[in-house]
Amino acid sequence: MSRLLEVDDLRVRYGKVHALHGVSLRVERGTIVTVIGPNGAGKTTLLGAVMGLLASSGTIRYDGADIGALPVESRVAAGLCLVPERRELFGELTVEDNLRLGAFQRVRRGERGAANELGEVYARFPRLKERRAQLAATLSGGERQMLALGRALMAKPRLLMLDEPSLGLAPRIVRDILRIIAELRETGVSILLVEQNARAALGIADRGYVLETGEVVLSGSAAELAGNPRVAESYLGLAGDRDQGTGDRAQKNPKPETRGQERVK
C-alpha cells in the first residue's frame, strides 16, 4: 500500500526569507501524523504549501500522483482538505450554507451523497445543527472550529490537514475536538495535525515530526517522540522552563505578510 502523502525536499520562501528548507514528510493511509514545533517553525507554511496556497519547490505526491502543479480547488476535489488556523469561515452566511459550500465540487459533479454528509456532520456536531440558521460570524470559538472542521468534512477528505485545531479553545472543547479527530481516523481519514499542544497531539498521533526553523529535526513514532528527552524538555514542559528556541523571532515576521496577500476579509 503506497503512502497517501509524500513530501520531499519542500522549500518555501517569503521574499528573501526561507521559511522551509527542504522538509520531507510521509503520511501513511489511515494514520494520524502530527507536526510539532515552536511558533514560527514553519508549520503553517508547510500546510499552506501542501494545500497549494503558497508557492513552493520540491515534490508533493498525493495518492501516488505529483500534485505540485494543481490549483487548490483540484486538490480539494482529490480529497485533500485544510482546516486553517484562522478557520476562514464565511461569516455573513449561515452555518448550514457554510457546510453546504464545503461540498460545492461534489454537488457540481452531481454526487448525491452531499445531503447525507450534512446529516453526518450534524450528528457529529449537534451544536452546529442547533445553530444551523445562525450566521457563522456569531459563533463562539469552539463552534467556529467545529464549523471549519464540518465544512472540510463535507468535501469527503481522504487527507485532512488541521492547523492548530485547539488554538484558543477551552480544555473541554479541545478534548472533544481531539476525540473527534481520533474517531475520524477510524472512518479511514488520514490526518496531518499541526499542534502547539504537543502533549495532546502526540497522545492521539501515530507518528510525529518536530519542525524547528524550517527543518525537520526529529521524527519517529509518537511514543518515541514523547519519550525523547529533547522533546520532553522543549515541548512537553517536563524539565526546565519552556524557553522555546531562539530562532523563531526571525521567522515570525513573514507569516502575517503572506496572510495579508491571501486573505481579503
Place this chain on the structure above:
Amino acid sequence: MSADIVLWLVQDGITTGAIYALLALALLLVFAVTRIIFVPQGEFVSYAALSLGMLQTGQTPGTVWVLIAGGAIVAVLEGASALARREPARLARILAVYVAGPLAIAALARWGAAHALGLWAQMAIVAALVVPLGPLLYRIAYRPLADASVLVLFIVSMAAHYVLSGLGLVIFGGEGLRTNPISEARFDVGVLKIGAQSVWVAGASLVCMIALWLFFEHTLVGKALRATAINRVGARLAGIPAGLTGSIAFVLAAAIGAASGVLISPIATIYYDSGLMISLKGFVGAILGGMASYPLAALGALGVGLIESFSSFWASALKETIVFTLIIPVLLWRSLASRHPAVEDEEE
C-alpha cells in the same frame, strides 16, 4: 419651478437612475467577487445598444467580429493549456464552445439582420452577442492575473476599456444610434405623461434586481459567489474554483450591461463611447453606497439619476460636473465617519 416640473424631473431621474442602479450592482458584484474595478462595464451597454440599433436598420452588428475574435483567442489559450496538460481530449469541446459557438451566434445575427424580426427577438440576439463577451474578456484579460493587486487589475480594466471602445469605433462607426422603444404608449398620471419606455425601464430593473437577489440567496452557485466575496481563502479551501466564480460574475455583469443598453437606447442616443459615462455614474452610485451593500448601491445610483436630472434643469452645462463632484464630499465623509472596506483590503 412648478410642481409638475419637479414631478417630471423626478420621473426622468428615476428612469435613468434605474439604469445606473443596474450598472452599480454589476460593478459591485464584479468587485466583490474578483476585486476588479470593472471599467469596461460601460462597453457592454454601448455594444448592446448599438447592436440593437444596427439590427433594426437591417445590418449585421459588428459585434459578431469581436465575439468571433474573442472566442478564437480564448480557444488558442485554452487549447495551449490543454495540450500542456496532455489532455488533447478537451480540444473538441474547446473548439465547439469557443469557435463553433461564436460562429453560430454570428450566423444567427446575420440572419436576424436580414429578416424584420420583432423587438423581443432582436433583443434576444443582442443578448446572445453581448453576454458571452463578459466571460471571454475575463478569460483573456483578467484570469491570468487573478492574484494581482487591485491596482494592477484596475490598470488592466483601463486597457480593456480602451481596446473595447476603440473596437467599438471600428465596428459601429462614430455615428450615434437610437432604437425603437418597446412601446410608444403614454400614460396620463395627473399632470404627468409617463412614457411606456420609462415604465419598462423601471420594471425591468426591478425584475433584474429581484432575480439577482434570488440567485444570491437561494442557489448554491450564488452562495459560492458570496462566499468568494466574503473570504477568498476560505472559498478556495472549500474547493470553490476562483475561475468559475469570476466567469459567472462576468456573465452577470455582461448580461446586466446588455439589459441596460437595450433599455436605455430608446431614451438616449448612444455612441460607441457613451458606455463609459453611463457606467461611471453607476460607479458613483456604488461609491455613494459604500462599495459594500447592494441595496445601498442601488439607492445611491437612483440618487445619482435624480441629481443628474435636476442639475440638467438648473445648470445643464454643468450636470456631469455636479454628479462627479458629488464623490468628493461623500468620500471625505465616509473616510472620516466609517471604516471603508475597500481601503482596508489594500492595507492589510
